[in-house]
Amino acid sequence: MKIIVNSQPHEVQSRALSDALTELGFLSPAIATALNGTFVPRNSRESTQLAAGDRLEVLSPMQGG
Amino acid sequence: MLLYGVDITSRLLLGTAQYPSPAVLAEAIRSSGTEIITVSLRREAADGAGQAFWSLLQHSGCRILPNTAGCHSAAEAITTAQMARELFGTTWIKLEVIGHSDTLQPDVFGLVEAARVLVAEGFDVFPYTTDDLVVGEKLLEAGCQVLMPWGAPIGSGQGLRNPDALRAMRAHFPDTPLIVDAGIGRPSDAAQAMELGMDAVLLNTAVAKAGDPAQMAQAMAQAIDAGRLAHAADPMEPRDMAVPSTPVLGLAELA
Numbered sequence: 312m313k314i315i316v317n318s319q320p321h322e323v324q325s326r327a328l329s330d331a332l333t334e335l336g337f338l339s340p341a342i343a344t345a346l347n348g349t350f351v352p353r354n355s356r357e358s359t360q361l362a363a364g365d366r367l368e369v370l371s372p373m374q375g376g
Numbered sequence: 377m378l379l380y381g382v383d384i385t386s387r388l389l390l391g392t393a394q395y396p397s398p399a400v401l402a403e404a405i406r407s408s409g410t411e412i413i414t415v416s417l418r419r420e421a422a423d424g425a426g427q428a429f430w431s432l433l434q435h436s437g438c439r440i441l442p443n444t445a446g447c448h449s450a451a452e453a454i455t456t457a458q459m460a461r462e463l464f465g466t467t468w469i470k471l472e473v474i475g476h477s478d479t480l481q482p483d484v485f486g487l488v489e490a491a492r493v494l495v496a497e498g499f500d501v502f503p504y505t506t507d508d509l510v511v512g513e514k515l516l517e518a519g520c521q522v523l524m525p526w527g528a529p530i531g532s533g534q535g536l537r538n539p540d541a542l543r544a545m546r547a548h549f550p551d552t553p554l555i556v557d558a559g560i561g562r563p564s565d566a567a568q569a570m571e572l573g574m575d576a577v578l579l580n581t582a583v584a585k586a587g588d589p590a591q592m593a594q595a596m597a598q599a600i601d602a603g604r605l606a607h608a609a610d611p612m613e614p615r616d617m618a619v620p621s622t623p624v625l626g627l628a629e630l631a
Contacts, residue, residue, distance in 0.1 A: 337420060340427070341427045341430045341463065342426065343459035345459060348451065348455060352462060353462060370417040370419060370456075371417065371426025371427070371430075372416075372463060373416045373418035374391075374392040374401070374415065374416065375415045375443045375445055376391030376414055376530070376531075
C-alpha cells in the first residue's frame with residue numbers, strides 16, 4: 312500500500328499506524344504523528360488503520376525561535 | 377512574573393535555533409540565565425536527530441515553550457500544538473499563525489481563531505501577535521493570559537519599530553504579562569523594551585548569530601535587568617533645553 316510520509320511516497324505492508332512507523336524506521340520515542348492533517352495521539356496509533364494514499368506526518372523536536 | 381500560574385524570575389526567553397553547534401547553544405542557555413526556551417517541531421528524518429536535541433533540552437533544566445512556527449493557517453497551528461503537547465509534555469504553546477512569508481507578520485484573524493480552540497482544549501497560549509490593541513483584546517477574550525507583541529519582523533534585528541504602540545499596549549493591558557517577541561537586535565533594544573514596561577523579552581537570532589553567542593546572551597540578560605530596573609525607577613522626562621546640572625548658586629564672578 313502506498314502512503315505519503317512527510318511528503319515522500321512510501322510502500323508499507325502494515326495496516327496499523329504503530330506497525331507502519333516501525334516498518335518505516337521511526338524508532339525514536341520522541342516523535343508525534345498526524346494523519347491527513349489530524350493529530351493522532353501516541354495511544355491511538357495501534358488502533359489507527361492506514362489506507363492507501365494517506366498523508367502521514369512524523370515530527371520530532373527541533374530547534375526553534 | 378507569573379505566566380499561567382508559574383513564577384518566572386528571568387525576564388529573558390531564549391530561542392534555540394541557528395546556533396553554530398549544540399554545545400554553543402547549551403553555553404548560551406547557561407550564560408543567559410533563562411528559565412524558558414523555545415523549541416519547534418519538524419519532520420523526523422528517521423535518524424534520531426530529534427532525540428539528540430530532546431536530550432539536550434532535558435538537560436538544560438529550562439521550561440520548554442514549543443512554537444507553531446511555519447504554520448500559515450489556524451488548522452495547521454492547532455494540529456502542531458496538539459503534537460507539541462504530547463511530544464514535550466507541556467500545555468504551553470507559543471502560537472504563531474503566519475500571514476506573510478516575507479514579513480512573517482502574524483495573521484491575527486487565524487491567531488485569534490486558533491487561540492480560542494486551543495484554550496478550550498486546555499492549552500496555555502502565548503500568542504505571537506502584532507501591537508494592535510483590538511487584537512490584544514480579542515486574544516484575552518479568547519482566554520490568553522499573556523500577549524507577545526512583535527518588536528520588528530522575526531529575525532530582522534531592527535529593534536522596536538513602534539515603541540509608541542508598545543507603550544499604548546502597556547497602558548491598555550496593565551495587568552497582562554507582555555513579552556516582546558521578535559525583532560530584537562542588540563541589548564539596547566531589549567533594554568528599551570523593558571524601559572517601556574514590558575514584562576519580558578523573547579529573542580533568538582540576536583544571540584545565535586552573534587560572534588560569541590554566550591557572551592551576547594549574558595549581555596542581553598544584563599540589558600533586560602537594567603531596563604527593568606530603570607522602568608521601576610521612573611526615568612526623567614526628556615527636556616527641550618539644557619538645564620545646568622551643577623548648581624549656579626554661589627558661582628564665582630571671575631569675568
